[in-house]
Amino acid sequence: MPRPRTISDEAVLDAVLALAHRVGPANVTFAAAAAEVGLSAATLVQRFGTKRDMLLAADKRAIDLWVGALDRSTATSPLARVVEGLVLAVDPVATPEQMANSLAMLQLDLTDPDFHAETLRGARAIRARVAQNLNSALEAGELRPGTDVAALAKLVETVYHGAMIGWAIHRESTLIESMREQFLAVLAPHRTGVR
Template sequence: MPRPKTLPDSDVLEAALKLIHTDGPEALTFAALAKASGLSAATLVQRFGSKDELKRRALHAAWDHLDARTARLGATLPRTPEGAIAMLVALSADYGGIDAYAEGLLVLREDFRDPVLRARGAAWKAALAAALDARFACEPSAPSGIGLMMASQWQGSLLWWAFEPDTDVTTAVEDGLRRFVAALTAPPADRLSGGDAPRPASRQRRA
């Protein structure tokens, strides 16, 4: 099969991301990408210059995708607590199964190493928290900063699911988020364990 004469950078970077997510960041080489994209290694070197630059641009493309997906969900889902849960469940579907999630942690390591990519993550956190906050604006019992709390709960749910991936990730995340929202938006007297407020001491049964 003849090699394509040209291919948009977006398609090349998409192929690079697939290599990274499938086999890890170190698997991204010009030779491997040439095989995956159909372009010659020489053409790829001419376009991207170095392996580090190729990886950097691929990781920025991944953040572009995530930013765009988050914005789309924020624009289309209802501004209600149910909409907040639906947003995070939808984002969870992108993690795939346990093997894909584990490989994704290697990609996250690359983000942590680069200050520019870390800044992309911090900006996404702020945007996601704001989108979640907006979905609790009409909930008087919702605490201030619930968006970031919920995003943190979501990431924790993903981590704990990874240790016991007995069900699909979206089911695990949705269950955890529903219990979290119920606990944080319940009246103060109902937030105690079991949802029951203690009886006055004079009415408690003596031992």
């Protein structure tokens, strides 16, 4: 009978992802990941098989957390849920170096078919949740009548990705403040009472 796991796969994968963001995915090894979580490298090999499979599992976990951020928002206004949910999806203490390593993970997401399938699944879910909240905002009178919700959802998604890169380049304020400012700016022309 196998021994019970003292550290959950989720905790291991969270540590692997944090390590990848700190040192870059190319520098993630079983030994480094094992040191992060207090397990042996052999245990991680037994659980995940290969480094690629471990990174893919960490990526899947990250995608699920990313998508779930919109559901964690406690804002009562649908527009505020969009902004707060997308802000909750980023690490509040991210550094430009972590952003660069996150982009290295994105390279895997864009070039490896298995990683891409997960990223695409997450991006579609994010866009759908944003559109759902924008539809609610339209129904609640927060958005101008006739607002093209599908187009606005795509624009908000694009701003989400671009705001992180812009912040890493300009390094003005915090990532959270910068992203919130960008979301409010893109939504402003569509809000009711805004000229």
